[in-house]
Amino acid sequence: NAGVTQTPKFQVLKTGQSMTLQCAQDMNHNSMYWYRQDPGMGLRLIYYSASEGTTDKGEVPNGYNVSRLNKREFSLRLESAAPSQTSVYFCASSELAGAGNTIYFGEGSWLTVV
Amino acid sequence: GENVEQHPSTLSVQEGDSAVIKCTYSDSASNYFPWYKQELGKGPQLIIDIRSNVGEKKDQRIAVTLNKTAKHFSLHITETQPEDSAVYFCASTDSWGKLQFGAGTQVVVTP
Numbered sequence: 001n002a003g004v005t006q007t008p009k010f011q012v013l014k015t016g017q018s019m020t021l022q023c024a025q026d027m028n029h030n031s032m033y034w035y036r037q038d039p040g041m042g043l044r045l046i047y048y049s050a051s052e053g054t055t056d057k058g059e060v061p062n063g064y065n066v067s068r069l070n071k072r073e074f075s076l077r078l079e080s081a082a083p084s085q086t087s088v089y090f091c092a093s094s095e096l097a098g099a100g101n102t103i104y105f106g107e108g109s110w111l112t113v114v
Numbered sequence: 115g116e117n118v119e120q121h122p123s124t125l126s127v128q129e130g131d132s133a134v135i136k137c138t139y140s141d142s143a144s145n146y147f148p149w150y151k152q153e154l155g156k157g158p159q160l161i162i163d164i165r166s167n168v169g170e171k172k173d174q175r176i177a178v179t180l181n182k183t184a185k186h187f188s189l190h191i192t193e194t195q196p197e198d199s200a201v202y203f204c205a206s207t208d209s210w211g212k213l214q215f216g217a218g219t220q221v222v223v224t225p
Contacts, residue, residue, distance in 0.1 A: 004157070040123070042203055042215035043158070058212070090157050098211035099146035100165065105157030 002026055004106035006091040012112045013081045021076040021109050023091030029104075031097040032074035033058075034066060036087040037108075043090065049074055050097040081113045116141040116208035120216025127223055133191040135219045137204035140185065144206040147180060147187045148213070152201045161202075162189070194223045 006023045013019055025032065030051045035043040035058075045058030049068040063085060065077045074093075078085055089109045094101040117140040127133045139147075145166040150158035164171045164178045164187065171178050175194075180187040187206075191198055204216040 040217050042118075042120075042217045044215075045212060048212070092157075099207040100163075102148070102160050102163075103213065105150075105159070107155075107157050 004091055004093055004104055006089075006106040006109050008109060009107070010110045012114060013078075014114055015082060017081050018077065018079050019081065019111075020078075021089055021091070021111075022073070023075060023106060024073045025091075025093040025104070026072065027093060027095075027104065028071070029093040029095050030071070031094045031101070032068065033092040033094075033103065034064070034074070034076045035090045035092060035105075036060065037090060038087050046076065046089075048097070078111075081111075083113045085111065086113045087111060116144060116206060116214040118204060118206055118214045118216045120204050120219060122219060123217065124220045125222070127194050127221070129194055129196060129223050129225050131194055133189075133194055133198070133221055133223075135189045135202055135204065135221075136186060137188070137206075137216050138184075138186040139206040139214075141206070141208055142182075142185065144208065146207045147178070148205050149176075149178060149189050150203040150205065150215075152203065152218075154200075158203055191221075194221075196223050196225060199223045 033048040034046040047066040052071045091106040094103045120137045148163035151161045152158040177190045205213040
């Protein structure tokens with residue numbers, strides 16, 4: 001039981017390049033999330049998927065797109081990377097969306113945009 | 115929207131002493147308050163949570179208190195050990211049920 005697995009772990013991009021962060025969970029959770037973590041700012045929600053077939057914007061969605069490929073997988077795409085997107089990205093999942101549902105995080109993906 | 119403030123940003127304690135981290139929130143409708151611990155190079159992990167119908171919850175050396183009137187909640191770690199060194203995040207749910215995180219507290223336990 002691996003929990004939440006995300007790839008790649010580290011990536012360096014040039015400004016303007018595109019890339020996709022992959023995430024998969026094996027806990028049969030309905031809800032999945034993408035957060036970014038920046039120094040002194042905690043974790044900020046980029047996008048989430050309350051259930052398979054739905055996606056919604058979070059606090060900082062600009063510059064990102066997501067795809068809920070199936071119940072297990074939720075990908076995050078940067079179409080044209082900018083230095084401001086240098087961050088640590090965390091995928092997460094929970095059984096259901098909403099208060100009281102424990103959110104389980106992946107190990108993180110370190111992205112640097114030069 | 116919900117705003118969560120967390121203090122202090124760094125906390126250094128002697129092994130065996132207690133550590134206290136405080137958070138305030140703005141949305142009076144918030145009803146769920148989890149605490150996460152993040153070790154270096156890892157993702158955050160839930161360590162304890164509290165709901166709005168409870169004032170205090172304890173799990174071994176960690177406890178959380180909630181004051182809904184004042185809109186603040188605190189994490190207490192007693193008898194700190196080196197393995198307690200990590201970044202701790204508080205969070206509360208906004209009116210849509212989504213978590214808003216504090217900025218984090220770097221706790222360093224010195225032997």
